[in-house]
Amino acid sequence: MKASILKALGTSVVLSLGATSAAWSTECIAPANPGGGWDFTCRQIGKILYDLKLVDEPVQVTNMAGAGGGVAFAHVVNERNTDNDLIVAASSATTTRLAQNAFGGATADQVRFVGAIGADPGVIVVAADSPFQSLNDMVEAIKADPGSVAFAGGSAAGGFDHMKPLQILKAAGFDDIKAIKYIGVDGGADAITQTVGGFTQAMTGDMSEIVGFIQSGEVRALAVLTEERVPGFEDIPTAREQGYDVVAVNWRGLYVPKGISDDDFNMWAERLQAVADSDEWKEAMVANGLAPFTKVGGDFQSWIDQVVADTVTLSKEIGVIQ
Template identity: 40%
Template sequence: MKLIHIASALALSAVIGAPAFAQEIDRPECVAPAKPGGGFDLTCRIAQQGLEKQFDGPMEVTFLPGGIGAVAINLFNTTRTDDPNAIVAFSSGSLLNMAIGKYGQWGADDVRFLATAGTDYGAVIVRADSPYQSLDDLMADLEKDPGSVVMGAGGSVGSQDWMKAAILLKSKELDPRKMRYVAFDGGGDAIAGLLGGSIQVYFGDVGEMVSHLGTGEMRILAAMSPERLPAPFNDIATAKELGYDAEWPIVRGFYMGKDVPDAAYDKWVEAFNAAYGTEEWSKLVKDKGLLPLNLSGQEMDADMKKRVERMTGIAKEAGLIQ
């Protein structure tokens, strides 16, 4: 009996001394549904660094490119629907894909939205040696001939990145269907295309430029935010202040499989909520070029589903869906 009591005490001690999230989440993983270097990679790095104190071991980041998130959402609706260890990065572009049916049969009701990483904004980006020194320079050529400039981004026609370009053209009553647009499988490929010269303008996100602007290889002509962003982007003019009614806010966050046990989902929510209250999280989000947006759990899940509903309405007005 004494041995049993000792064993029980040791077991209890191990449980008490274990990290708060170890029991349901023993192999934390963030899936970035694209190749390295783009916005999904950035989103997973925030989770990896921001939650490192919440788990017993380091979070793994894996890359699953294909269909700007289509391969990932299919995987988490077939073989990994109840995986308690994995979270998947998404953005407003993912929500748009759900809204217009780009993910086939999978939509907003087929995932459990978990938590946000922060918010971001669209950006009009060129190479450092581009002849376009300003947004006005670019728009002057587009107004003469929308097909005279090769533009591209990490998404196909109708995607979030295509919508950024389309909104900018529509601000001057230009037909987006006439623009030359090259679709890449993720922001990393699109940046490589810009630097390699296969496109002249990249419609990306402000946040993903943090690690690139210091190299001197690229310039942001305008941010698609309602007002100027804080440092290090405070010197970048907004499209709006330059006279173009073109804004595109971007939410970045994470979802899980729809059959994940409540206990595991709740532990992830606890982990994010614990991180949200720290200075380290705030600094990390800022350093990655994002603005704070701290939503988690059921509130966040409901908010994202409302966003998809709104996007569905906008897509119908734009003729992207019937």
């Protein structure tokens, strides 16, 4: 099977085998080159699965870059649909791209999302001298004059950063979301610079992007988009506790082939829950700036279904998809 992958995809696949003499029973596909978030997910979860003896042999990590995850997704759907020893790293970017038809007609229901066990929390941030003291202040200002507040974010228009303020305004009962100004820049640091410099009134991004700026006092976070306040940042209120039922986190998790049995799906959910509960994973989250966010099995799949549906609706409203 590995030879056929290489033949089909050529140099776009890098096999990271570790000890070449080992036998493999489980494979984790990271849909990107080594070093990124999906690669981290496969390597860290794979290591803990083996350390906890949840799998019999070390987990093979296969880096399968291309089309923002689309190459790996197509490979799983078309060639590995019943492989119960296959797991694939995923994140919020995966579901956003699927919802926006970025994988050439592929849809989220062609695989099964087995769980997420950590997340980079979404945040809404303003400059330290901003007149907005709360998320409510900002929402009311936008309702009164939608053009008065521009958001900077590290994703393109229609991407995950853009969706965060749109979700908040929708939760506030504001429907003219095309009127909300968003400027996509090259990463979170640039988005912070735009906001601190006064070129935009707010930044939409992830917690990991703003930690240093919060510590230096250059910005103030109006809300974190998690279910509960983030450990270590307990002074930042959630959007929920301010009256906006929005959870938007860049979760780290896995999907599996759709054609595996319910028993195998539940087995992977139980394994992932065991990883989430381990001290080793908790240490990895702290070391890599992730917040607790655990949803596995049917609960996670139902949550994903709703996230995809909401993303489709918003994407149509702003014209990203028809």
